[in-house]
Amino acid sequence: MKLKIPNGDFHAYLFDCDGTIVDSMPLHYIAWSRALGEWSCPFPEDRFYAWGGVPAEGIIARLNKEHDFHMPVAEVAAHKENYYYQILENLQAVPEVLELINLAYGSIPFAVVSGSTRESVVKSLTQLGLIDKFPVRICAEDYTHGKPNPECYLKAAAALNVDPAYCLVFEDTDMGIESAKAAGMSWVRVPAPWERK
Numbered sequence: 001m002k003l004k005i006p007n008g009d010f011h012a013y014l015f016d017c018d019g020t021i022v023d024s025m026p027l028h029y030i031a032w033s034r035a036l037g038e039w040s041c042p043f044p045e046d047r048f049y050a051w052g053g054v055p056a057e058g059i060i061a062r063l064n065k066e067h068d069f070h071m072p073v074a075e076v077a078a079h080k081e082n083y084y085y086q087i088l089e090n091l092q093a094v095p096e097v098l099e100l101i102n103l104a105y106g107s108i109p110f111a112v113v114s115g116s117t118r119e120s121v122v123k124s125l126t127q128l129g130l131i132d133k134f135p136v137r138i139c140a141e142d143y144t145h146g147k148p149n150p151e152c153y154l155k156a157a158a159a160l161n162v163d164p165a166y167c168l169v170f171e172d173t174d175m176g177i178e179s180a181k182a183a184g185m186s187w188v189r190v191p192a193p194w195e196r197k
Contacts, residue, residue, distance in 0.1 A: 003096045003170070006186050011166040013104060014156050014180075015097070015134075017114035019052055019172035020190045022124045023092045024084075031083035036063070038079070039071050049192065052173035053115045053147035055140040056080055081120060091127050097170060097190055101133060111136035111156040113169075115146055136160055148178035153185060 019025040029048050036043050041063055051059055056077040064071055101110070110133055114121050118139040125131040136159045143151045157164045169180035172190040180187040 003100055003188055003190070005100075005168070005188060008168065008186055009166060010108065010168040010186070012109045012111065012157065012160045012162040013168050013170065014111050014113050014153060014185070015101075015170045016053070016172060016176050016190075017112050017121050017124060018116055019094075019192070020170050020176075021094060021097055021101070021112065021130065022128060023094050023193060024124055025049065025052065025172075026193060027087050027090060028084055030087060031080050032059075034083045035076055035080035036071075039069065039076065041067060041069060041071065049173070051175070053171075053175040053179070055115045055146055056117070058146060081117065084120065085123060088123060088127055091124060093128050093130070094190060098128075098130075100170075101130065105133050109136070109160050109162065110134055111138060111160055113138045113152050113156045115140055115152075117141065147173075147175045148182060150179050150183035153179055153183040157183070157185075 015021050018028060029045055032043055032048060057073050060071055060073045060076050112121060112134040118141055121137055121139050125134060138152050138156045143155055145151045153169060154164060157167050164184045167185045169185045169187040170190055171177045171180060171187055172192060177187050
């Protein structure tokens with residue numbers, strides 16, 4: 001299955017990372033399950049996917065509020081990242097997106113725009129040999145308001161010096177697509193793992 005690119009005069013491609021370039025969401029869920037399991041905190045898989053694009057610390061804060069827990073946010077986030085890195089060797093690219101990256105690279109500027117930390121994004125892209133194709137990386141540390149706020153995508157457009165109206169966003173979550181829409185950008189939905197089988 002190929003991605004359907006909308007008609008338009010696009011001057012930049014902006015890619016979410018987890019679940020879009022890298023098929024990391026199943027691995028991230030394993031890592032979340034381990035980290036939150038230490039606190040007996042429930043985190044159903046459907047909730048995990050619905051919250052795609054929310055930075056780790058934001059997820060933990062939401063769960064604390066929801067369950068009246070007092071998990072140490074930075075500590076649990078660090079544990080979760082470490083669990084993810086331990087299984088990173090199992091990471092694969094999303095085939096349809098990898099094909100597009102290989103076809104379009106060099107003809108249009110790319111940026112990666114992620115709710116994950118810079119360290120996580122760099123490790124994931126490096127694992128798949130894609131890091132050099134994304135010199136512009138807008139990660140969780142680079143903006144104040146996460147998706148669905150448009151801030152992250154607007155920062156990427158500014159970094160590439162491209163008008164938002166000429167940017168095409170690749171996203172796998174509703175929250176990410178709302179962010180792209182709010183930034184005035186066109187978008188392509190990347191199918192979830194269970195939709196690609």
